[in-house]
Amino acid sequence: MGSTFYSLHYHVVFSTKERRPLLGAAWRSRLHEYLGGTVRGLGGVAEAIGGVEDHVHLLLSLKTTDAPAGMVRELKKASSVWAAQEHEPLFAWQEGYAIFTVSWTHIAVVRRYIASQEAHHQKTPFMDELKRVLERNGVQYDPRYLQ
Numbered sequence: 253m254g255s256t257f258y259s260l261h262y263h264v265v266f267s268t269k270e271r272r273p274l275l276g277a278a279w280r281s282r283l284h285e286y287l288g289g290t291v292r293g294l295g296g297v298a299e300a301i302g303g304v305e306d307h308v309h310l311l312l313s314l315k316t317t318d319a320p321a322g323m324v325r326e327l328k329k330a331s332s333v334w335a336a337q338e339h340e341p342l343f344a345w346q347e348g349y350a351i352f353t354v355s356w357t358h359i360a361v362v363r364r365y366i367a368s369q370e371a372h373h374q375k376t377p378f379m380d381e382l383k384r385v386l387e388r389n390g391v392q393y394d395p396r397y398l399q
Contacts, residue, residue: 259356261299262320263366264310265385266328266349271378273305279339283331284308290330294323299359302366304373309366311354324349348397350382352389 268274275283280303287310288298296318300311314323328345335343354362365372372381379398386393 256316258316260314260316260318261354261356261359261362262310262312262314263352263354263362264312264320264324264327264349265307265351265382266324267307267346267378268305269344269346271306271346274335274340274343275303275305275308276339277305280305283335283339286334287327287331290327291323294318294326296323300363300366302369304369304378307378309369311359311362311366320351324351350386350391352385352391 284301284303287301287308291298291310291312295315297313298310299313300309302309310327312320312323314320328349332343332345382398383393
């Protein structure tokens with residue numbers, strides 16, 4: 253056991269290009285599995301993955317040597333190629349993403365939130381949800397980028 257101790261957890265959200273409903277129910281769970289395998293292949297741990305037809309949520313645990321931006325870039329790149337080849341030829345992710353640090357004490361809450369995406373989005377549209385999460389985390393944003 254080394255002398256470096258860490259607990260690094262991130263809640264990541266990204267959507268399909270133009271927020272099109274491309275993540276079909278028939279293959280969405282396979283996408284989530286693919287994302288989890290990609291995270292493992294990059295040295296991280298996918299604690300939870302979920303979402304609906306136009307976006308995904310991931311709860312990731314990373315090492316101190318992992319750059320979150322690099323992890324998200326590789327996840328989006330690999331999964332975009334996979335989805336386009338296997339399921340939806342026009343598939344692409346939106347350019348940006350949202351990422352938030354998560355305290356160990358909030359892991360269970362975020363897991364439940366990710367697991368309940370289907371039910372949650374029957375009541376709350378994605379953009380309302382994203383604005384609320386951004387505001388709750390003190391993130392200033394330009395509304396033009398939330399179109």
